[in-house]
Amino acid sequence: MTPGAMAGVLLQVVLLIAVAPYVVGVMRQVRARLEGRAGAGIGQPWRDLRKQLAKEAISPEGSSWVFTAAPVVLLASTLVIAAVGPFISTASPLDRVADLFAVVALLLLGTVALALAGLDTGTAFGGMGASREITVAALAEPTILLVGFALSARVDSSNLAAIVDRIQDNPAQVLSPASVLAAVALAVVVVAEAGRLPVDNPSTHLELTMIHEAMVLEYSGRDLATIELAAALRLTVLLGLWANLFLPWGVATSASPSALGIGAAVFVGKVAILAVALATAEVFMAKLRLFRVPELLAGSFLFGVLAVSSSFFLA
Amino acid sequence: MRSLFRKILTTGRVAQPAPARASDQAADPGVLRGSVQIRHVDAGSCNGCELEIASAFGPVYDAERYGARLVASPRHADVLLVTGPVTRNMEDPLRKAFEATPAPKRVVAVGDCAHNCGVFAGGYGVVGTVGDIVPVDVEIRGCPPEPDVIVAALRDLTGR
Amino acid sequence: MSNGLYVQLLYLAVGGLLLSSVLVLWRRELSAIVRLLIVQGTLMAVVALLLAIERDSIELVVVAAEVVALKALLIPGILRRVLRDSAEARETEPLINVTASILTAAVLTLVAYGISRPLVRLAPSIETQAVPVGFAMVLIGFFVLVTRRRALSQIVGFLLLDNGIATTAFLLTGGVPGVVELAVSLDVLLIVLVLQVLAARVRLTFGGTDIDELRDLHD
Amino acid sequence: MIPALTTGSGAADAVLVVAPLLAPLAAAATAAVLRWRLATGLVTIGAAGIILATGITAATRTVDGTALTIGNWLRVDALTALMLIVIGAVGIIATCAGLGHLEGELERGHIDDTGAHLYSVLVPLFLAAMVLAVLANNLGLLWAAIEATTIVTAFLVGHRRTRAALEATWKYVIICSVGIALAYLGTVLVHYAAQQAGVAEHGSLDWTQLSAHAEDLDPGVMRLAFALLVLGFGTKAGLVPLHSWLPDAHSQAPAPVSALMSGVLLPVAVYALLRYRVIAIASISPEFVRALLLTIALASLLLAASLLITQRDYKRLLAYSSIEHMALVIIGVAIGTRLAIAAALLHIVGHGISKATLFCGAGEILSRTGTTSIAEVRGLLTRAPVLGGAFALGLAALLGLPPFSLFFSEVGLVRAGLTAGLGWAMAVMLVLLLMVFVAIAVKASGMLFGEPATQPRPTVRTLAALPFATAAPIIAGLGVVAMLGIVDWPLGPLLHSASLIAGTP
């Protein structure tokens, strides 16, 4: 592992951490503007984080080490993804550590950690949130893996860098039916996994409609900060993955500083565009009833199957 | 969807321009600088204050632009926004909400009733003012207080 | 004895055996049935005797005497005692009525003819030509067992069956070897004795000898 | 065909042939004179022991293919020796259990002194009749001996003199007499065929002669004869269509008698068929023999399986299981290869001993709970661990679980059947066996396990530990069946030479 490559990885992680709250901020700001409001500014999530870090952390009585460990696991798993994914460069030395499936599993690990924490609080809301979150995650899993199948079957590898590299080499593949179908399917899943509308409403105050929020109702202070950062980071990572898997241009293929710089800039741009697009789309949507969510996910599963089939039959 | 889009385009920004802030009267917001999460506790209000709070966070007054945000849990909150005289049944919940809020925390008593029980003073179901139950940091007077006033008080807390 | 007379007498006796079996199906009085059994036993002895004369066999004469003693005297005697002990003089309504029974007997006789073809074919002779009668007696005896309800009638059915076998044995081979014959006769006698004792117990225990009433044991 | 046999007939051998016959007769005489008492019981056990001992001695003499004969009438070869061992072994278990049984029955007043006397005379006679059947070289004698068992056991089945016992006895005697009469007709036809084939007059019913000249016998007559013999001896073996006496008689007879009937009487009838089969396959087409036996056996198996499903009475359950096992043995006979015959014989041994222990166990359960209803016996393992455990192990043996030898005989049967190209029959057999297994397992689990919910009916004896005289033979019997399943040497060679006598290569 060369120092340059190490620096690349470090740069990627730091960049992602730095960008993540802004992504949330951008989305909130876009929504605010579209709703006719002024908005708190894209830096607001960072301000919130800074404040929460300085606040007291409270553990509810009857909870255990699981409650305190969950935010750390959540953030740590996301950081690992941030380190191994080809976000700004495909020449990462860590690429061999985890492939697409491992990344998906790590995301799930974070979800599980938070769900366990939700259950650990012993409140009805915690349990409710955990139950719903896990249900959604369980149903989203097949789509992700099928999309992974569709993407990796063509390049005969499930390693993310290999997929990105291959598409960069054959730009025509971007518009192949398999790719388009997979992109749609994955988009739905990204929305579900990130807890965005129409699956979950991140700004709801009504406990009965909450999924993610219900699980973290008991968290405060630095625990909450960790969770919010992790949530933002997960959103960013998902958007980044989506962007690089389907629109891989600009991703650095070497670890040279200039390539990394361009890669980082392109990455920020892509994620910003996606965040704006997602936020805009959310304005037009209402939250789905919880029991309509599986229908949505089943739809994405169908797209996934079609993607795989077309990559078999139309390749 | 198209109609909604057209609506967005034609309506534009409805938020009033931010009024200037009398910076001298504000204490240092400390940890809460730039970001205040608020848990609203209705301790027995007639819902007049609630209407005003709602409009303070609506598009026109848009308190959120100053970094204030309503949240669902006192655990997430820095500030308790308490309205109304404290009724017998809400006394304990108020205390619990205060207890549940992580330090450093502020209590904002909204409306005259929170200050002196207003017309409800002496009612059989009224325990007392908010200040009798929890330490109040900021009081917003008015029956009900206008959104402007509420927003101004919140701006003092965030320092924006 | 001339061959013609032998044949006529033999066939007469054999025919009598078949007739007596069928008549058992027809008659309702138990005493009449026992009498028919005596007739049948006697006819069997006649058959044995005819064979003895034909073959000049002393052994068969002894067998004939034994048959008379056992089947015409001893066993009917036992049955008479059974009859005397019980107050039942008549067979109750058989499970298949008399007309149908006799028709069935006719069918059974035909079947017997059919199935005993190989026996006749192996060694066609005067005696073996009559073997189907033995088979018919076996089947009719079995039929009596199936359709007649009284304990006594069942014993009679068994005896008819046994007589049929003995007749077959006489006609086919002039009887089985002596020791075996003796053992067989003893066995038949013992079984009749056992059945007699059992019939008496049945009467005492159940107050009648309608065997079809004995249905406590079932699945 | 029969392998070349050397025939031995020294004085010692003569004793060997006659002793098993005389010993039970002597015991019967003793019992007749002394009436019922402990000594009589011990003498009877001794007689059974002598049968076993001579069986084993005979086995060592005949395992090399030797046959010991006395005149044309009696003959001991490996097959006979094996049957003697079964009779002796089951006899010991049954007579030992008989001690306790009679005492109990007298104590409770179910029988009187005369009854006990009758019992103690008839049981050794029963043994003697069966010994005679397996010793007989003359087929007529074989028939008469088997017929004699009916006569002897008639009063044993009806020993209790209850209504049900009487009913069972009547059915038993009538049906078996009819059946065995058919076998007699078959014997007569064989005699006829032998005469026509020129087999010497005095030897025309000798098995030795007949099996040597089997090819000369007329196939037409022999087909008829064999069919009659199968139906006739099949009646005594509890096979369809004249099987119906069996559940009634087995469930009403005193437990030791049921043990003897199920453990050895039925196999003795099968033994007769085994002997006749040797003649039949040589004189008529082996396919016919196989088809007939297989049809009857599978029908019996189907019947047993069907009636076990809804069985409510554990003694009848054991009775139907006997039909099932005889059907299995007949399937082995039908297949007829040496492996199949060896398996069938091993099955006879295993089934005989384990069924005897089970009937004795069932008798104990009956005497302790006062009911034969499966539904009314609960939590046996908790209430009487030794009895329940023995019953459970016996059932396991019966269901063909290892290490009991029935497992191996069943596997052997399947192997032989599949090798002989009878795949469909084996499949049907195994499916029916599975039905039997499920039926018995479900019923047994109800009887054996769980906490007894209600107090048992008041009975004379409480569910105390088993008396030693009953427990010892049961446990020893199960031990032997298990031992036969684990090691091959005690029976292996004997089974092999017996299968040489009765099996086709």
Place this chain on the structure above:
Amino acid sequence: MNLVAQALLGGTVFALAGAVGAALTGPRVRAVVAGVSTSVCGAGGLLAGIALVDGQTYSATVPGLLPLGTAAVAGDALSGVFVALVGAVAVIAGIYSIGYTSPGSPLDHGPGSGAGSRTVQAVLPLFVTTMVWVPIAGNVTTFLVLWELMALTSLVLVLAEHRARPQVRTAAAWYASMTHAGFVAILLALVLFSSQVGGDSFAALRVGAAELPTTLRSLIFLLALVGFGSKAGIVPLHVWLPRAHPEAPSHVSALMSAAMVTLGLYGILRVGFDLLGGGQRWWWVLVLAAGAVSALYGVLQASVAVDLKRLLGYSTTENMGLIFMGVGAAGIFAADGDRPLATLLLAASVLHAINHTGFKTLLFLGAGSVLRSTGLRNLDSLGGLVSRMPITTALFGVGALAAAALPPGNGFVSEWLLLQGLIHSLPAAGSPSVLIAVAMPLAVGVVALTAGLGVATFVKAFGVGFLARPRSMAAGNAIESPVSMRAAMALAATGCAALAIVPAIVGPTLNRVAATFPTVCDGAPLQGGVTLQLTRIAGSMSPLLILCGLFAAALVIVVTLRIAGRGLPRRKALVWGCGGTRLDPRMEYTATSFAEPLTRVFDDVLAPEQDIDVTHHAESRYLIESVQYRQKVADRVEVALYPPLLGAATGWGRLAGRMQNGSVHRYLAFGLVGLIIVLVVVGVTS
């Protein structure tokens, strides 16, 4: 006598001695004797298995045993893996049983009953012995004997607590019946095989298989599939499994669910790949389909189960389903000639079997630990064990992580491998066959959905069962288990962890197993130490580095938080109950409510029966006194398949019973009719 023989025989001698010893000693000594002898027997197996995998062979014929057959043993690398697995589980279960069965637990229902009874303790080492020997069997007879002995001994163990609960009896009856049905199928398959090739030994079968006609080979395979599938708990033959495993004492559940069930896989591999040498493609499509149905159905049932041990039982069906999917796919590719891919899939299956053994042992032992100290299996009444039984909770958590197939658990590694195999079914050049193009995406979908629901299942099991506050008095009074139980669980957890972090340690084993199937497999499937590297396929993953990454990130986070938090203390406060009264444990989410969304989503498949009883107040029907809600999710496959079968059998039995109506005339009529029929047939056919 080589090491294999020494280890096996030594272990067996110990086990027999232990059985005798346990039968003769008092309850306290008995527990130790049985446990130690079981462990020693297991250790023998483990040693022998490792030696076999290492390349030693062991074959022998013992004359004079087993009537009508011969006793023969023959071990190869395939045997070795399974012997070692069984041995390892036995070592752990043996240690565990010392504490579990020693007197003084709430499960103790008095002397002589339950898992500590004389019979059960004596049979335990025997059960292990039979299991250890099953994969070593060298001919059909020996295999059948050992197989059935294994069933019998396990049946005795399942019945251990028959006095405590009536369900034990039902479970045992189901188990006995299903396992016997399976045995019948195996018996027919193997004996048909051996009778057709004219030899009893596996070596003879292997040689003779090629000459058998295809239909016969297919028949043999199908029968074997049914037989071994029923042992492996494959749907629809699984019905015994979720009944028997919960009712058995927990160390027995572990032995059954982790070790015995795996022998079903051994059977399929031995017969399908080894003796029959691969075979038709449609066989393996069938295996794949059966595996897929099992995986999905098992995990669905597990995800809605509320009985902890039943949940684990269904999870066994799920995991065996996944394993069968791998085996099926391997078979398909082998039949298509893509042997390297077949090798990979086979390795994935075997690895998953190994991993499943590891975590299922741990989970059942954990469940047993809970059961022993609370008497509860119902998740709806558990909770709060994390503070009362911290070690059990932590160790169960390790198992749950693995069973949920999440990194850094060991289950993840093998599922990853399985997915890699399935995903790379697209040939590098040319278009794939339609079957593969249809089957493989569906298979991936099934694996994925299974994985997702598996996560839900184990979040529920761990989160509801161990976390939060106790939902019952019994759970509130729980105390940590005895040291031997904890040690055993720790041992199992160590095994899981080792497999999770450096799966490469079993790489050589998998390669050797693959080498035992020369007609199916080709080459070594995977290589690498720290990073798992597939041979032909560009796939790599490093569980160790992922774990390191997680640790490093966690460390950074914790340190950062410490610094940023400026030493602010963590405060304990009452749970936020929206200002209401103190939250009652009854207000907590239960396992039933946790699974409710899934129950709803899959209600077409699960068909839950719900029952709500509202009792109104006597004075006014507007006042409600109580509301009772009951939900039962029956096993729908069982309900659809078995009751009709049993009903038909019962009806038939009744019909047959009516035939025997007691009339002697009727009985004689049977005879007469039978006689005439037989005689007429004889006459006609002459």
